[in-house]
Amino acid sequence: MGEDRLFTVDAATGRARPAGEPEAAAFEQRSVPPLAAKTDDGLRAWVEPVVDAPLAPPLLRVRAANGTSIACDAASCRGGAVGLWPNGAASFLFLRREGWARGEHALYAWRPGNDPAHPANP
Known part of the structure; x- marks a missing residue:
């Protein structure tokens, strides 16, 4: 994959150009850290x-210590996530x-490889 590049768009003309150093620095300061958690x-x-x-909604994914990657296929794992936390061994909670x-807002539990994501019990 290529390197990420930032562009600015002139609202009046619609023309895009590569972002300059000050614009790129301002963007980096406003960036939201990715949602991530570790058990x-x-x-x-x-x-x-x-x-x-x-344009697809973001996807919830895990990677085991051995490098195996698993994506959550449940509809609840696609888009809308605003929080992600470990929930004991090999399990996660996420708020969407x-x-x-x-x-x-709804709280879901997911045990990768074993269960589909489901609403967490209160």
């Missing part, structure tokens, strides 16, 4: 964009926005 047994989870479909205009 005590070495599972790492994160939310990532779908590379071949840039959903409902009308994504105005509600």
Whole structure:
């Protein structure tokens, strides 16, 4: 894959140009850190964009200590995630926005490789 590049767009003309150093620095300062979590047994989870479909909702994925990668295929794992935490060994909790205009929050639990993501029990 190539290197990430930043561009600025002139709102009046619609023309794009590569971002200058000050613009790139301002963007980096505003960047939101990625959602990520790690369990005590070495599972790492994160939310990532779908590379071949840039308009698709981001996907929840994990990588085991041995390098195996698993994506969560449940609809609840696609888009809307606003929080991600380890939940004991080999399990994660994630908070996502959903409902009308994504105005509600729901907490889900996911044990990669064993269970589909499901609403967490209170």
